[in-house]
Amino acid sequence: MIRVENLQKAFGDQRVLQGVSFEVNSGEIMIVIGRSGGGKSVLLRHLLGLFQPDSGRIFVDGVDITGLRGRALDRVRERYGVVFQGGALFDSMTVFDNVAFPLREKSALSTQEIENRAEEKLVQVGLGGMGHKNPAEISGGMKKRVAIARALVTEPEIVFFDEPTTGLDPVLVNAIHHLILDLHRKFRFTAIMVSHEIPEIFQIAHRVAMLHEGVIVEAGDPKTIQGSANPVIQQFIHGEIEGPIRAT
Amino acid sequence: MNTEPSAALLRPVESLGRVTLDTVQSLGRFGLFLAQAVAWTFIPPFKFRQLLERVHFIGFRSLSVIILTGAFTGMVLGLQVFLTLSRFGSEAFLGPAVALSLIRELGPVLSALMVTGRAGSALTAEIGIMRITEQIDALTVMALNPMRYLIVPVVVAGVITFPLMTALFDVVGIFGGYLVGVKLLGLSEGTYFGEMRPFVDMADIMTGFWKSLSFGVIVTWVCTYKGYYTGHGAEGVSRATTQAVVLSSVLILVWDYFLGSVLP
Numbered sequence: 001m002i003r004v005e006n007l008q009k010a011f012g013d014q015r016v017l018q019g020v021s022f023e024v025n026s027g028e029i030m031i032v033i034g035r036s037g038g039g040k041s042v043l044l045r046h047l048l049g050l051f052q053p054d055s056g057r058i059f060v061d062g063v064d065i066t067g068l069r070g071r072a073l074d075r076v077r078e079r080y081g082v083v084f085q086g087g088a089l090f091d092s093m094t095v096f097d098n099v100a101f102p103l104r105e106k107s108a109l110s111t112q113e114i115e116n117r118a119e120e121k122l123v124q125v126g127l128g129g130m131g132h133k134n135p136a137e138i139s140g141g142m143k144k145r146v147a148i149a150r151a152l153v154t155e156p157e158i159v160f161f162d163e164p165t166t167g168l169d170p171v172l173v174n175a176i177h178h179l180i181l182d183l184h185r186k187f188r189f190t191a192i193m194v195s196h197e198i199p200e201i202f203q204i205a206h207r208v209a210m211l212h213e214g215v216i217v218e219a220g221d222p223k224t225i226q227g228s229a230n231p232v233i234q235q236f237i238h239g240e241i242e243g244p245i246r247a248t
Numbered sequence: 249m250n251t252e253p254s255a256a257l258l259r260p261v262e263s264l265g266r267v268t269l270d271t272v273q274s275l276g277r278f279g280l281f282l283a284q285a286v287a288w289t290f291i292p293p294f295k296f297r298q299l300l301e302r303v304h305f306i307g308f309r310s311l312s313v314i315i316l317t318g319a320f321t322g323m324v325l326g327l328q329v330f331l332t333l334s335r336f337g338s339e340a341f342l343g344p345a346v347a348l349s350l351i352r353e354l355g356p357v358l359s360a361l362m363v364t365g366r367a368g369s370a371l372t373a374e375i376g377i378m379r380i381t382e383q384i385d386a387l388t389v390m391a392l393n394p395m396r397y398l399i400v401p402v403v404v405a406g407v408i409t410f411p412l413m414t415a416l417f418d419v420v421g422i423f424g425g426y427l428v429g430v431k432l433l434g435l436s437e438g439t440y441f442g443e444m445r446p447f448v449d450m451a452d453i454m455t456g457f458w459k460s461l462s463f464g465v466i467v468t469w470v471c472t473y474k475g476y477y478t479g480h481g482a483e484g485v486s487r488a489t490t491q492a493v494v495l496s497s498v499l500i501l502v503w504d505y506f507l508g509s510v511l512p
Contacts, residue, residue, distance in 0.1 A: 048389050074391035082389045088382035102390050 001026040001190050002047070002158070007056035008214075009042060016042050018214030020056070024207075029184060029191040031201045033236065034211035035245065040194040041085070043211065044162050047192065048082060049073045060158070078106065081151035081159040081189070085166060087143040089135040089150070096122070096131025099149045106154065121149040124186075125179060141172040145179065152183060161193035165200075173197055177204050198237050202226060210236065212245070281473045282465075285403050288395045298401035306367045306402070306468075307409030311416070313362050318417035321354055322346060322424025329425075330433050339429075343440040344447035346425035347418075351448065351456045355418040357504050360410060360463035364496045368471040371402060372492040375475025376485035384476070399476065403468045410464030411457055418456065455511045462507065463500050470496045 007020040016039040024030040034040050045051040047058060049065060057064050065076050089098050100118035103109055109117070122128055125145040135143060144164055151159055161180070165173040177197070181204045184191060195201050201208065202222040209219035212232050218225065225233060235243030329345045375398060378384050387394045422444075429435045474492035478484045 045385075048385075050385055050388065077389050077391040080389055082386065084382045084386060086381055088386040090383055090386075091381075105392055106390070 001028075001061060002192070003059040004043075004047070005057045005059070007043070007046060007058065008054045009039075009046065009051065010054055015214055017046075017053070017056075020211065020214070020216055022209050022216050022219050024190060024192055026190055027188050028206045029180075029193065029204060030207045030209065031193045031195055031205040032209050032211055033196055033198065033201065035236070036196065038211055039214060040211055041162055044160055044192070044194050048080065048160060049077060078154075079157045081154060081156035083144070083147045083151045083159070083161045083164050085162045085164075087135070087147040089143060089146055091135050093135075094131060095127065095133050095135065095138065095146050098135065098146060099131070099153050102150065102154050118149075118153060121153045122146075124152075124183065125149045141168050141176070144168065144172075144176055148176075148179065148183070152187065152189075155187060156189060158190045158192070161191065161195070163194055163196075165195065165197050173200055177201070180204060198239070199226075212236075277477070278473060281399075281476070282403075282469050284395050285399045285469070285472075288393065288400045289404060291396070295397060295401055298397060299404055302401045302405035303409055305370075306363065306405050307413060310363050310366050310409075310413060313366055314359055314413050314417050315420050317358060317362050318355075318420035319424040321358055321417075322350065322421030322426075323428045325349055325354070325421070326425035326428030326433075330429050330435070339435055340439050340443055341447075342425065342429045342435055343442070343444045346429070347422055347444045347448050348452060350418045350421040350425075351452050353504070353508070355414045355421060356410075356456050356459035356463055357500060359414045359417040360460065360467060360500045361497055363410065363413060364467050364471070364493055364500070368467050368496055369489050369493050371468070371471045372475040372478075372489045373485055375472055376478035376488045379476060379478050380481060380485060394476075399472045402472050403465060406464035406468030407461060408464075410467070411460045414456060414460035451512045455507070458511060459504060459507050462503060466499050466503060467496045470499065 002024040004020055004022050007017050008015070009017040020039075020043060022030075032040050032043065042051065046053055046066075049068065053066055057066050059065070060076055060079075063076065065073065068076065089095075090101065093101065096118055099121055100114050103114045103117060107114070119128065119131065122131055125148055127142060127145055127149065130138070130142070135146070138146070148164070164180070165176045168176065177200055180191070180193075183189075193201070193205075202225075205222050207219060208222055208225040209216045210225065210230075210233050211217075217232050218228055218230050220228075226237065228234065232244050234240075235245050325346045326342065329349075330339060330342050333339050333341055333345065375384075378398070384394045384398070387397055426437075426440055430437050430440050471492045474488040474495070475485075478488040
């Protein structure tokens with residue numbers, strides 16, 4: 001469904017992506033792991049069409065999106081749902097309006113249908129009856145759940161999660177991961193998640209890819225990655241200080 | 249052997265070239281930003297609710313500051329111009345002097361500067377925070393154009409509200425001059441208002457109108473642009489806000505001089 005070929009991106013002298021290649025199959029949860037500042041979010045922004053690569057291509061269902069602009073790119077984005085790292089909730093709107101917003105703007109549904117669907121999504125993420133609150137009045141974990149509800153309200157085919165559990169306590173991390181897994185079982189979307197929640201991500205990922213020094217050093221199912229002989233992967237998943245990854 | 253000295257000699261040229269390219273690029277981006285905003289203004293669907301919110305924010309919520317500054321500007325003008333004219337025995341011309349100063353120059357310029365300080369800075373900060381918290385990216389990936397949602401309503405609201413606020417500033421200022429000139433310094437009411445009619449014509453009012461309209465575009469253009477392309481973090485937003493206010497204020501004065509010299 002999504003194929004990334006030899007993606008390269010530099011900011012000035014800093015080469016962030018140096019030839020990233022991987023594939024994500026339809027209905028799969030692919031989790032990209034790697035060090036903070038290692039280019040995971042940059043990779044995600046390329047997939048979303050927010051950054052243009054220096055070279056390389058990204059195919060979504062066989063369509064190269066790297067050359068797309070304007071309406072053509074929007075047509076691809078209409079199939080996306082995105083959960084940003086900080087939630088990116090519109091602080092001028094209530095929680096309910098945030099969730100209903102994509103439907104109000106992009107769908108032909110009636111007002112009643114939009115309200116029903118937005119409330120249903122809030123219930124699914126465990127926030128039924130909280131719609132009247134403002135984003136500033138709710139906790140970090142709730143914001144993440146609202147962001148997930150907003151991303152899924154249009155029932156997208158592909159959902160991107162940019163570190164959806166960063167900054168949350170272990171109980172909430174688990175709760176969010178299980179929520180994503182439950183919603184995935186219900187809606188069967190394709191998911192690409194950027195995270196470094198080790199080892200929790202191994203419970204929900206179908207495949208894991210490790211991004212290190214601008215390339216995918218290995219990709220495979222969770223068991224393959226956990227049993228990998230690659231010292232970079234072993235050091236990363238065990239959080240060791242000594243090894244090929246320098247703690248800078 | 250000869251490469252090192254020549255490289256050292258070329259370094260300043262290189263730096264100059266880089267600065268020039270960056271400046272040209274920034275100016276191009278600045279111009280394109282307005283061109284895009286203008287283009288999206290005429291492409292439906294139109295965002296009337298956002299427009300009303302922005303008219304309320306830029307216009308209605310600036311009323312008190314406009315009335316206050318307008319009144320005191322008129323009062324200061326009334327006092328100073330009366331004292332100056334009385335040296336020549338021409339106090340009768342206080343009305344037209346106050347009205348012309350306000351309508352042609354002070355009304356558009358001062359109301360634009362006041363709105364820049366009150367609403368322009370807040371707009372830059374608001375859009376800048378939306379940028380750094382990825383709310384603008386969220387709009388983009390929802391296939392919703394941020395220009396249409398965030399920028400166009402602000403620029404259109406600026407075009408609508410600036411002339412109205414300038415008109416209010418002028419009226420309040422003329423009454424401020426009346427209070428000082430007539431009620432305090434004893435000029436007759438008939439002289440104050442009566443002398444205005446032959447001296448203030450439609451061309452003067454239109455000069456003030458065109459100025460305020462263009463200031464509306466300048467302030468909203470600069471303030472939204474600076475917010476939209478803000479730097480990283482709180483420091484980036486803070487710097488963008490300062491730059492927006494300074495640049496808007498300078499452009500208001502420069503454009504005022506330019507328009508003042510070409511308009512009748």
